Amino acid sequence: xxxxxxxxxxxxxxxxxxxxxxxxxxxxxxxxxxxxxxxxxxxxxxxxxxxxxxxxxxxxxxxxxxxxxxxxxxxxxxxxxxxxxxxxxxxxxxxxxxxxxxxxxxxxxxxxxxxxxxxxxxxxxxxxxxxxxxxxxxxxxxxxxxxxxxxxxxxxxxxxxxxxxxxxxxxxxxxxxxxxxxxxxxxxxxxxxxxxxxxxxxxxxxxxxxxxxxxxxxxxxxxxxxxxxxxxxxxxxxxxxxxxxxxxxxxxxxxxxxxxxxxxxxxxxxxxxxxxxxxxxxxxxxxxxxxxxxxxxxxxxxxxxxxxxxxxxxxxxxxxxxxxxxxxxxxxxxxxxxxxxxxxxxxxxxxxxxxxxxx
Amino acid sequence: xxxxxxxxxxxxxxxxxxxxxxxxxxxxxxxxxxxxxxxxxxxxxxxxxxxxxxxxxxxxxxxxxxxxxxxxxxxxxxxxxxxxxxxxxxxxxxxxxxxxxxxxxxxxxxxxxxxxxxxxxxxxxxxxxxxxxxxxxxxxxxxxxxxxxxxxxxxxxxxxxxxxxxxxxxxxxxxxxxxxxxxxxxxxxxxxxxxxxxxxxxxxxxxxxxxxxxxxxxxxxxxxxxxxxxxxxxxxxxxxxxxxxxxxxxxxxxxxxxxxxxxxxxxxxxxxxxxxxxxxxxxxxxxxxxxxxxxxxxxxxxxxxxxxxxxxxxxxxxxxxxxxxxxxxxxxxxxxxxxxxxxxxxxxxxxxxxxxxxx
Numbered sequence: 191x192x193x194x195x196x197x198x199x200x201x202x203x204x205x206x207x208x209x210x211x212x213x214x215x216x217x218x219x220x221x222x223x224x225x226x227x228x229x230x231x232x233x234x235x236x237x238x239x240x241x242x243x244x245x246x247x248x249x250x251x252x253x254x255x256x257x258x259x260x261x262x263x264x265x266x267x268x269x270x271x272x273x274x275x276x277x278x279x280x281x282x283x284x285x286x287x288x289x290x291x292x293x294x295x296x297x298x299x300x301x302x303x304x305x306x307x308x309x310x311x312x313x314x315x316x317x318x319x320x321x322x323x324x325x326x327x328x329x330x331x332x333x334x335x336x337x338x339x340x341x342x343x344x345x346x347x348x349x350x351x352x353x354x355x356x357x358x359x360x361x362x363x364x365x366x367x368x369x370x371x372x373x374x375x376x377x378x379x380x381x382x383x384x385x386x387x388x389x390x391x392x393x394x395x396x397x398x399x400x401x402x403x404x405x406x407x408x409x410x411x412x413x414x415x416x417x418x419x420x421x422x423x424x425x426x427x428x429x430x431x432x433x434x435x436x437x438x439x440x441x442x443x444x445x446x447x448x449x450x451x452x453x454x455x456x457x458x459x460x461x462x463x464x465x466x467x468x469x470x471x472x473x474x475x476x477x478x479x480x481x482x483x484x485x486x487x488x489x490x491x492x493x494x495x496x497x498x499x500x501x502x503x504x505x506x507x508x509x510x511x512x513x514x515x516x517x518x519x520x521x522x523x524x525x526x527x528x529x530x531x532x533x534x535x536x537x538x539x540x541x542x543x544x545x546x547x548x549x
Numbered sequence: 550x551x552x553x554x555x556x557x558x559x560x561x562x563x564x565x566x567x568x569x570x571x572x573x574x575x576x577x578x579x580x581x582x583x584x585x586x587x588x589x590x591x592x593x594x595x596x597x598x599x600x601x602x603x604x605x606x607x608x609x610x611x612x613x614x615x616x617x618x619x620x621x622x623x624x625x626x627x628x629x630x631x632x633x634x635x636x637x638x639x640x641x642x643x644x645x646x647x648x649x650x651x652x653x654x655x656x657x658x659x660x661x662x663x664x665x666x667x668x669x670x671x672x673x674x675x676x677x678x679x680x681x682x683x684x685x686x687x688x689x690x691x692x693x694x695x696x697x698x699x700x701x702x703x704x705x706x707x708x709x710x711x712x713x714x715x716x717x718x719x720x721x722x723x724x725x726x727x728x729x730x731x732x733x734x735x736x737x738x739x740x741x742x743x744x745x746x747x748x749x750x751x752x753x754x755x756x757x758x759x760x761x762x763x764x765x766x767x768x769x770x771x772x773x774x775x776x777x778x779x780x781x782x783x784x785x786x787x788x789x790x791x792x793x794x795x796x797x798x799x800x801x802x803x804x805x806x807x808x809x810x811x812x813x814x815x816x817x818x819x820x821x822x823x824x825x826x827x828x829x830x831x832x833x834x835x836x837x838x839x840x841x842x843x844x845x846x847x848x849x850x851x852x853x854x855x856x857x858x859x860x861x862x863x864x865x866x867x868x869x870x871x872x873x874x875x876x877x878x879x880x881x882x883x884x885x886x887x888x889x890x891x892x893x894x895x896x897x898x899x900x901x902x903x904x905x906x907x908x
Contacts, residue, residue, distance in 0.1 A: 193790075193791075274836065274837060274838065276666070276667040276836045277636070277666045277667055278636075278637055278666050278667035278668040278836075279667040279668065279832075279833075279836040279837060281837045281838065307635070307636045307637050307666055308635040308636055308637035308638040308670070309637040309638065309668045309670055311667070311668055311832065313837055336806070336807070336811070348857075349854055349857050349866045350866070350867075351859050351860075351863055351864045351865065351866050351867075352857035352858065352859060352866045353857070353858045353859055353860055354857055354858055356853065356854055356857050362800075364803045366806045366810070374802065374803075374806060376799040376800070376802070376803055378793075378795075378796040378799060378800075382787070382792060382793045383793065399791040401791065401792060402791075407860055408860055408863070427786060427787055427793045427796055427797070428741070428786055428787060428792075428793075428797075429792065431552075431864075432552075432758040432760065432761075433741060433760060433787075433788065433792065434737075434741045434742065434786045434787075434797075436737075436867070436869070437737040437786055438786070438793075439869075440735040440737060440869040441721075441735070441737075443733065443735070443850075443854070443868070443869060444723045444733075444735055446850065447695070447725045447733060447847070447850075448695070450846075450850075451725070451843060451846045451847055451850060452695070452832075452834065452837050452838070452843065453837065453838075454837075454838050454842065454843075454846065456846075457846070457849075457850045457853075459850070459853045459854075473638075473670065473811075474638075475811065477633065477635040477637075477638040478633060478638060478640045478672055478811050478812065478813075479633065479640065479811070479812075479813050483813065484810060484811065484813075487809075487810045487813065487815075487816070488806070488810055490816075491802075491805065491806075491809075491810060491816045491818070494715065494816075494818045495708055495715055495802070495818075498707075498708050498711035498712070498713055498715050499711065499712045499713055500710050500711060500712055501710075501712055501766055501767055504710055504767070505710045505790075506710065507708045507709070507710050507711045508709075508710075508795070509802070510795070510798075510799040510802060
C-alpha cells in the first residue's frame with residue numbers, strides 16, 4: 191500500500207499517456223533486437239505497474255533493462271526451454287533473458303495446465319527481474335482462476351538476528367477474482383518494505399521510517415547509503431523477534447525454496463544482483479465449486495472488510511489491491527507521472543537508438 | 550519460535566512420556582464414540598505438537614475437544630464426504646466433526662494426487678480445529694514432497710486501521726525435505742503472534758509485549774482480558790502501516806480465500822468460534838528435478854543460513870523448524886511437560902469416563 195511521503199511531487203511530474211509509454215518501451219526494446227512478441231510482453235507489464243501506481247516497478251525502469259541488454263548481461267533474443275514437464279508442472283529455463291517473458295510464459299503454462307488438470311505450477315530458472323509480481327496472478331484471475339507468483343532475488347534482507355543479508359526481498363503475489371467487486375490482489379515483499387521504496391525515498395531525499403533498514407549491528411537507520419556492501423540490510427516483515435521477524439524471514443525462505451531450490455536456479459544467497467528465479471501457480475476455481483458462488487462469497491467478504499468500523503478521523507480499512515485499482519482508474523484518464531529526469535532520460539535513450547518518439 | 554518468558558516453569562511441570570499421553574488421548578476419544586482410526590489420528594497429531602514444543606496446540610487441549618464432543622458441538626462419529634473431485638483437486642466435507650481427521654485426510658488425498666499428477670490440492674469445509682498446522686505439511690515432506698496447510702478461524706485479528714476483528718489468526722504452514730539437514734518447517738499465524746501465546750501468557754500470569762494486542766481504539770495493551778467481546782483484538786503481522794501490517798492482514802485474507810471461500814465453508818467473519826476451514830497442498834518435487842539434487846541444495850541453503858554471522862553475544866540465526874526439532878529431541882527422551890492443573894484435569898477426565906490410565 192502506498193505511503194504518502196513516497197509520492198512524486200505532482201508539480202515535478204511529466205504526465206505521459208499509458209499507450210504512449212507502452213509503445214515507446216516496445217520500440218526501445220525492439221531496437222535492441224528483442225523479438226516483437228517479447229517486447230510487447232515487457233512493455234505491457236511495465237505499463238501495468240505504472241498504471242497501478244507501482245512506480246518502483248514501472249516504466250521508469252525501462253532504461254535499466256535496456257542497459258542490461260546492451261551490456262550483454264541478458265542474452266537477447268532469449269530462448270525459453272522447457273527442461274522438464276508433467277501434467278501439472280513444468281521447469282522452464284529463461285535462457286538468461288528478460289525475466290518478464292519467462293514469468294509470463296510460466297503463468298500461461300500454469301493456466302493451460304490448470305484448465306486441463308485443475309492446477310498448474312511452473313518454476314523458472316536462469317532468469318532475471320520480472321517487474322511487478324502482481325501482474326502474473328492477475329492473468330489467472332482474468333480466467334476465473336486463483337493465481338500466485340513469487341520470485342527470489344540476491345540478498346538484501348537479513349535473517350532475524352543476522353549481521354549479513356542472506357535473503358532477497360522475495361515477494362509473494364496472489365490474486366482471486368470477485369463478482370461485482372474488484373479482484374483481491376496481494377503483492378508484497380517479505381521484507382518490511384520493498385527495496386524500491388527505499389530507493390525511491392533516496393531519490394526524493396526523504397528519510398525512511400525506523401525499522402525498514404538496520405546496520406550490521408542491528409541498529410535502525412533512516413538514511414541508508416546507496417551501496418549496501420555489508421554495511422546495512424533490510425529487515426524481514428515483523429522486524430524483531432517480538433514483532434514476528436522470524437515470520438517474514440521464514441516466508442522469504444519459503445519463496446527461496448519454491449523459486450530457487452525447486453527450479454535449481456539457486457537460492458538468494460547464491461544469486462548475483464539482477465538474477466531472479468520465479469514460481470507461478472494457477473488453480474481452476476470451478477473444480478471446487480461453481481465460479482459464480484465463489485465470486486458472490488468474494489464480494490461478501492470484500493464488502494465485510496470494507497465495512498469494518500474505523501477510529502474517528504482515522505484511515506479507512508482497505509482490501510489488498512484497492513490502492514492499485516484506485517490509481518489505475520485515475521491514470522487511465524490522466525496518464526502516468528514521471529520524474530522529469532526519468533522522462534528526459536527515456537527520451538534521450540529513444541533518440542540515441544533512433545526509434546520513433548511516442549512520449 | 551519460542552519466547553523464553555512463555556515457558557512453563559520446569560519445577561511446576563509434570564512430565565509424561567509421549568507414548569503414554571498418546572494412548573491416554575486415544576482412550577479418552579474412543580470412550581466418547583470416536584472411531585479407533587480417528588482417535589489414533591487426533592492423538593498422534595496432538596502428541597506431535599506437544600513433542601515439538603507447540604504446547605499451545607498440544608495434548609494439554611484434549612479436554613477441550615472431548616468437551617466439544619460431549620456437548621454435541623462436534624458430530625461423532627463424523628462422516629467425511631468428497632463433495633467434488635478432479636485429477637488434482639478435491640472439496641472435502643468434514644461432517645462437522647474433528648478437524649484433525651479431515652485435514653489429515655485432505656493431506657493424504659493431496660499426496661495421492663501429487664503422486665499421480667504432480668500436484669494435489671484439497672479444500673475442507675464444515676470443519677473444526679486442526680491443531681498444529683505444521684503437522685500436515687510434514688506428512689508431505691516425509692514423501693519427498695513439498696507440503697502446505699493453512700486454516701482460517703473466527704475473528705480475532707483486526708484489519709489494518711479497523712476497530713473490530715474480522716480475520717482469524719489464519720496460520721500458514723509449509724514444509725520441505727532436506728538431505729542431511731532437518732526439514733524446513735514454517736508454521737506461523739498471520740497475526741503478530743498465535744492466539745494461544747496470549748492465552749498462555751494469561752495462564753502464566755505474565756504480560757505480553759506491546760504490539761501483540763490493541764484496544765478498539767488501536768492502543769496497545771499488555772494484559773488483554775480473557776473475553777474479547779469487541780474490546781480488544783490481535784494485530785496483523787507487521788502491526789502498523791509503516792511496519793507492514795497490511796501484509797499480515799493481506800496474508801490472512803489470502804488464507805481466508807483458499808480455506809473459506811474456495812471451500813464455501815465461510816470466511817473468518819462468517820465463522821463461529823471453533824469453526825475452521827482448511828486447505829492443503831502437496832507438490833511432487835521429482836516432477837521438477839531429481840529429489841537428491843533438490844535435497845542437496847536444501848542442505849546448502851540451510852547451512853548458509855545457519856552460518857550467518859551474528860552480533861557478539863547476540864542470538865544465533867535459526868531456520869524455521871529448528872526450535873521445534875530441538876525440543877522434540879529432548880522431549881522424546883524426557884517426556885512432555887504439563888502444568889500440574891492440566892495433568893490433574895486429564896487424569897480426572899479419564900477416571901470420569903472410566904478409561905484405562907496411562908499417564
